[in-house]
Amino acid sequence: MKPKTNTNVIERWGIFELSLAGPSNGNPFLDVTLSAQFSYQNRVLEPDGFYDGDGVYRIRFMPDTPGEWRYTTKSNVPELDGQQGQFTCVAATTGNHGPVRVNNTFHFAYDDGTPFYSFGTTCYAWVHQGDALEEQTLETLKKAPFNKIRMCVLPKDYIYNENEPVYYPFERDEKGQSDFTRFNPEFFRHFEQRVGQLCEMGIEADIIIFHPYDRWGYCDMDAEGDYRYLRYLVTRLAAYRNVWWSMANEYDFLLDVKPMSQWDHYFHIVEEKDPYQHLRSIHNGNPAMNYDHTKPWISHVCIQHWDVKRVKEWRAAYRKPVINDECAYEGNIQRPWGNISAQELVHRFWIMVVRGGYAGHGETYMHPDDILWWSKGGVLAGESWKRIAFLREIIEDMPARGLSSMEGSFYWDVVSGGINGDDRLIYFGEHQPAQWAVGLPMEDGDYDIDLIDTWNMTITPLEKGPLPVSPPTRKKKTDKQVANPKPEAAFGVALPGKPYMALRVRPKK
Numbered sequence: 001m002k003p004k005t006n007t008n009v010i011e012r013w014g015i016f017e018l019s020l021a022g023p024s025n026g027n028p029f030l031d032v033t034l035s036a037q038f039s040y041q042n043r044v045l046e047p048d049g050f051y052d053g054d055g056v057y058r059i060r061f062m063p064d065t066p067g068e069w070r071y072t073t074k075s076n077v078p079e080l081d082g083q084q085g086q087f088t089c090v091a092a093t094t095g096n097h098g099p100v101r102v103n104n105t106f107h108f109a110y111d112d113g114t115p116f117y118s119f120g121t122t123c124y125a126w127v128h129q130g131d132a133l134e135e136q137t138l139e140t141l142k143k144a145p146f147n148k149i150r151m152c153v154l155p156k157d158y159i160y161n162e163n164e165p166v167y168y169p170f171e172r173d174e175k176g177q178s179d180f181t182r183f184n185p186e187f188f189r190h191f192e193q194r195v196g197q198l199c200e201m202g203i204e205a206d207i208i209i210f211h212p213y214d215r216w217g218y219c220d221m222d223a224e225g226d227y228r229y230l231r232y233l234v235t236r237l238a239a240y241r242n243v244w245w246s247m248a249n250e251y252d253f254l255l256d257v258k259p260m261s262q263w264d265h266y267f268h269i270v271e272e273k274d275p276y277q278h279l280r281s282i283h284n285g286n287p288a289m290n291y292d293h294t295k296p297w298i299s300h301v302c303i304q305h306w307d308v309k310r311v312k313e314w315r316a317a318y319r320k321p322v323i324n325d326e327c328a329y330e331g332n333i334q335r336p337w338g339n340i341s342a343q344e345l346v347h348r349f350w351i352m353v354v355r356g357g358y359a360g361h362g363e364t365y366m367h368p369d370d371i372l373w374w375s376k377g378g379v380l381a382g383e384s385w386k387r388i389a390f391l392r393e394i395i396e397d398m399p400a401r402g403l404s405s406m407e408g409s410f411y412w413d414v415v416s417g418g419i420n421g422d423d424r425l426i427y428f429g430e431h432q433p434a435q436w437a438v439g440l441p442m443e444d445g446d447y448d449i450d451l452i453d454t455w456n457m458t459i460t461p462l463e464k465g466p467l468p469v470s471p472p473t474r475k476k477k478t479d480k481q482v483a484n485p486k487p488e489a490a491f492g493v494a495l496p497g498k499p500y501m502a503l504r505v506r507p508k509k
Contacts, residue, residue: 001199001240003060006085012092013099013111013241016061018071022080024055029182029232032057034075036083040065045275048235049073049080053185060239062276063089064098064111099241099278100204102299106321106356107402115400118323118358119392120148120206121385124249125156126377127194128165137377138197144380145389146361148204150246150325153191153233158213160333160370166190168216169229178217180225188236199242206244206325208283209233209266212253219254223262230266234273243278245270246302250285267297283325293318306337308348309416311357312405322357324348329374330382331364338364338374342383343455347429347500349388350454353395354418354427354502355405361388390457394504398423411438424505427454432499435467437492440505448509449493452502459504462493 003017010016022032034049036059049059057080063069066089073083092098098111108116121144126137141149155165167187170178195205209230212219221229237243247266248254263282270280281302282291293301294317301318304326314322330345331338340348345361352359363373363382371378395403399421406417406424416427417439426439441447451460495501 001196007087009088009090010063011090011096012066013062013064013096015239016063016087018059020057020080020083021055022057022077027181032075032077034059034073034080036071036073038069038071040067040069047238047275048273050232050235062239062241065089066091095202099276102321104401105319106315108321117392117395118148119145119388120150120325120360121146122150122360122362122374123377124152124375125161127151127191128155129376130166133376133378134194136379140379141201141203144385145392147202148206149198150206150208152208152211152249154211154218155216156211156213156375157215160372161375180221183232192237195237195240195243199240204242204244206246208246208249210248210254212250219257227269230269231273234270238274238276238278245278245280247282249283251282251291252289253285271297293320308351311352311355315356323360324352324357325360327359329362329364330384332366333364345384346387346454349391350427350502351416351429353391354403354416354425356403356418361385387455387457406439422507426503428501430499432497433495434497435492435494436503437467440492442491447505447507450504452504454500454502464491464493467492
């Protein structure tokens with residue numbers, strides 16, 4: 001998706017862009033202020049404008065209501081001040097559902113009401129790898145099930161990611177020193193090009209604004225430099241409907257230079273400068289250092305934790321959607337966060353989703369050129385993504401409200417049971433029962449029950465019937481043979497007695 005410059009017609013949730021010529025002398029990033037009031041009937045929104053280099057200033061606006069919109073610019077520079085115009089906002093085209101919002105407390109939906117189920121992946125530095133690898137990443141995403149991608153704005157310096165970026169966010173001198181008062185428009189134009197391409201593919205860009213993995217001095221900017229960078233970024237990108245704001249990846253690793261009060265202020269700047277109030281979150285490193293997600297400027301919980309069964313605890317604590325975007329990555333590197341099996345990652349996805357949350361994917365397989373998906377993109381080498389696609393199909397075939405944990409029994413602290421209206425999804429995970437009745441409706445003939453093999457991606461209809469009494473057992477040779485107690489319900493389903501199975505229960509159509 002590209003902004004439409006100085007056009008008279010724009011689709012709903014598209015980008016209208018006003019381009020103006022102005023001064024290039026001095027430091028336009030500091031010296032020039034620019035904004036515009038966009039009005040529709042009695043509504044007024046006022047996005048800021050930005051300097052895009054070579055004497056060009058831009059203001060971007062995302063209309064959310066069809067009809068006639070008018071605008072008037074405001075600036076401290078005469079040639080940019082008082083510019084007026086209008087355009088017509090028309091109905092959205094196919095596939096354009098608007099920005100994603102929180103819906104039904106723990107879930108998401110697009111602005112037009114279409115449900116959004118988060119099935120995301122992580123490619124931290126993919127936009128810093130050059131056109132060939134970046135285009136390969138986009139081609140891979142076209143075939144993958146992911147509808148959200150976590151991506152850093154600033155270049156990254158970390159294991160398997162030590163190459164120089166193609167573009168730098170600030171002007172640099174011959175020694176490579178950055179001038180944090182002057183942005184590099186070419187860097188931001190490239191970044192927003194990739195965000196626009198993701199939008200065209202129906203993928204949300206979960207934009208990570210700060211991170212601790214740096215060798216260029218970006219982590220060492222003072223507070224005013226951080227605030228200036230943040231305002232410029234939000235001003236350029238807020239009009240893209242697929243933007244999510246993630247204040248940081250592993251924010252707590254930066255607390256020695258950016259105290260908690262500063263992180264709170266970052267959120268206030270985004271609140272102030274984003275007229276469309278895109279989703280906002282922040283990501284922890286240490287599992288014991290979660291940000292206080294109850295704060296009102298946080299829209300949803302983004303968390304890093306291996307123990308996915310705690311999703312019920314997080315939902316109860318924060319009363320917001322929960323995305324465990326880093327529950328460990330499928331791969332074979334030395335670090336423990338990057339060497340779980342594909343089957344284990346699929347297992348963690350199922351637990352998160354069935355218990356009413358969402359999970360994030362990542363791949364960290366060793367590569368001779370250090371092209372690991374989790375950071376640089378490229379191609380997917382693993383097996384979990386195919387099974388995640390299978391899970392997404394199952395969830396999107398359920399009612400639109402989203403899953404909530406089944407409660408009322410200790411069973412659901414062990415086995416993962418989710419309920420959505422009259423539909424139920426029971427995931428056994430590491431458990432391998434030979435029969436099951438708990439949580440099944442007992443009205444014969446009213447429900448269809450399917451056995452789901454989460455790894456082999458098969459769905460097999462089951463018939464509910466009488467459960468047999470288990471055979472006699474004895475603990476010691478001297479004990480008398482004692483029959484196991486009767487099952488908890490007279491009717492249920494027979495199961496294959498192997499792990500990673502699930503049951504889908506839904507009313508007959």
